Amino acid sequence: MVTLPVKVIEADERSIFDEVVEATNSQTQVTRSQLYAIKEEVRRLQQFFDAYPISDDQERRLYFERRTEEYFDLEIPAIRIFDLHMLAKVYSAMFLDSPHLASGYPNQIYEEKRDNLFKRTDNEVMYYTAAFSYYRLNLLLGNSTLDRRAGLLKWHILMVMKYQIAGRQPQVNAKKKMQKY
Secondary structure (H helix, E strand, O other): OOOOOOOOOOOOOHHHHHHHHHHOOOOOOOOHHHHHOOOHHHHHHHHHHHOOOOOOOHHHOOEEEOOOOOOOOOOOOHHHEEEHHHHHHHHHHHHOOOHHHHHHOHHHHHHHOHHHOOOOOOOHHHHHHHHHHHHHHHHHHHOOOOOHHHHHHHHHHHHHHHHHHHOOOOOOOOHHHHHHO
16 A cells, blocks of 8 residues: 655646745756746747747747647747747847856856746747847858857857847836837
8 A cells, every 4th residue: 555645736826826836846856947837927928929920921930839849740940949948048148138148057047037037027029039039140150151150159149139239228127118129
């Protein structure tokens, strides 16, 4: 005979459920990035990526994979799929001015930038812009339009590109100002 302790927690609010999952993450260790996948903000972000009209220009279509291998069955080029960790890296490099974390210490993004990452006040287009910029940069590096050695600086290039195109950015949590930016 085996005794198995079971805890059942019922919650009306999704945020309470998310907090319980994070607080009880002790036996089967789940990475910090995987814990973000349950957040409502991340679900909303995936809906934003999915809302891109299929009939429109497919060159601009990217996919956000909130959970591992969501697009496995579909014939989508891997370069167009961004998982949660990669999206955190490109967003941090471009809009949180942290290319050094994205390139050398990507897991520290979740600690050092947690107050500015996947938040309710974020503008979804910022994540898409960072992902699209990274996608296009990889194409330029892949077809040798840019010297491949520039690939070593790709995270820094994302940040510099933002400043070159749009100038100084407003506070990241100023949603309306970031939309205009």
